[in-house]
Amino acid sequence: MLSVIEPMTSTHARDMSFMDSLRKGDFSRSVLRAALLVRDEGQQELFALARQRRSECFPAEEVEARSVVEISNVCQQGCHYCSMAKGSGIKRYVMKPEAVVEMADFLYQRGRRVMLLQSGENQSKAWIEACTKIVSEMKQNHPDQELILCLGNLSEAQYVKLKEAGADRYILKFESSVKRLYEMWKPTDTMEERLRCLKMLVDIGFKTGSGNMVGMPGQTIDDIIDDLICMGEFDLTMNSCTVFIPGEACGYRDEPIGDVDFAFNLMALMRIMFPNRLMPTTSCLERCRPGGQFIGLMAGANTVTIHDGTPENYKAMFPIYSTKRFAPGNDHLLDAVANAKMTISTHPLQ
Ligand code: 5AD
Numbered sequence: 001m002l003s004v005i006e007p008m009t010s011t012h013a014r015d016m017s018f019m020d021s022l023r024k025g026d027f028s029r030s031v032l033r034a035a036l037l038v039r040d041e042g043q044q045e046l047f048a049l050a051r052q053r054r055s056e057c058f059p060a061e062e063v064e065a066r067s068v069v070e071i072s073n074v075c076q077q078g079c080h081y082c083s084m085a086k087g088s089g090i091k092r093y094v095m096k097p098e099a100v101v102e103m104a105d106f107l108y109q110r111g112r113r114v115m116l117l118q119s120g121e122n123q124s125k126a127w128i129e130a131c132t133k134i135v136s137e138m139k140q141n142h143p144d145q146e147l148i149l150c151l152g153n154l155s156e157a158q159y160v161k162l163k164e165a166g167a168d169r170y171i172l173k174f175e176s177s178v179k180r181l182y183e184m185w186k187p188t189d190t191m192e193e194r195l196r197c198l199k200m201l202v203d204i205g206f207k208t209g210s211g212n213m214v215g216m217p218g219q220t221i222d223d224i225i226d227d228l229i230c231m232g233e234f235d236l237t238m239n240s241c242t243v244f245i246p247g248e249a250c251g252y253r254d255e256p257i258g259d260v261d262f263a264f265n266l267m268a269l270m271r272i273m274f275p276n277r278l279m280p281t282t283s284c285l286e287r288c289r290p291g292g293q294f295i296g297l298m299a300g301a302n303t304v305t306i307h308d309g310t311p312e313n314y315k316a317m318f319p320i321y322s323t324k325r326f327a328p329g330n331d332h333l334l335d336a337v338a339n340a341k342m343t344i345s346t347h348p349l350q
Pocket residue numbers: 081082083173175212213242243244245246247250284320321322
């Protein structure tokens with residue numbers, strides 16, 4: 001006898017069997033591949049498991065809010081995906097240390113307890129001395145203001161100096177764990193050097209974040225799986241991913257934009273595999289799909305970056321992703337957080 005219902009049910013069960021594997025902690029490549037590819041109702045199931053894991057580790061359902069100050073766009077690297085690459089022709093700036101410290105103070109008064117200082121990569125002695133001064137003054141003024149740095153590859157002595165000055169965390173994305181891709185996208189750097197820096201940061205005692213980009217030129221699903229495995233090889237406290245946006249001023253400006261669904265699924269997998277790490281819902285998700293940052297929260301994210309720390313005149317000169325960067329306003333982010341049934345925490349979540 002032919003049954004109409006039977007074969008459909010068993011096909012669905014077979015397609016979704018990766019969910020049982022994920023629940024049991026089986027993160028084999030075939031399971032990760034199926035999870036990265038799932039869409040529609042299956043994708044919602046994946047997100048629900050991610051939220052369950054987040055609730056187990058972060059029962060308060062809070063989102064860590066950080067203010068970012070983009071302290072300089074000077075960069076020594078020539079990454080093809082980045083509009084601030086050396087030689088991109090954009091106007092350069094460096095904020096005065098006093099202005100950064102004042103901004104941190106202003107935001108502290110308004111309740112902000114987590115600050116992110118971000119810049120292009122610049123290993124010059126004068127620059128790292130300026131950063132060290134900023135860090136030590138910020139921490140002297142407000143020891144309970146958690147300070148995250150994102151300044152790229154530096155020497156061990158420079159990382160130690162910044163740590164001793166009081167910085168709490170450091171974000172250094174490995175971008176891709178696949179040598180072929182890393183060196184294609186970042187021809188002025190090597191993957192070995194990047195991973196060496198990442199290991200130094202962990203060993204020095206920073207709470208360290210890292211992650212990748214998805215939807216990049218030449219990248220396959222297998223490469224994204226390698227990135228997930230790489231995230232597990234370091235003792236990280238934060239994970240992140242962005243989706244490729246072809247900025248108008250970058251070398252890859254004519255390449256297609258990345259598929260944001262891979263980023264959402266990757267985020268859900270990061271939450272399921274590394275449940276107690278912090279993970280941002282980034283503005284590039286919103287740029288790829290209206291409501292994207294809300295979806296990021298539904299896929300397990302628990303941090304947001306508020307763009308209220310960079311002076312207006314510098315904002316356009318820090319074209320991360322694109323010169324038309326979507327910088328979500330506070331209200332928009334607050335709505336996304338409320339819709340995800342979460343609340344904003346100005347206090348550090350770790
Ligand atoms: N598209 C997506 N992500 C990007 N990043 C930089 N440029 C792009 C882009 N065009 C990411 C990198 C970098 C972080 C600050 O932003 O991962 O480390």
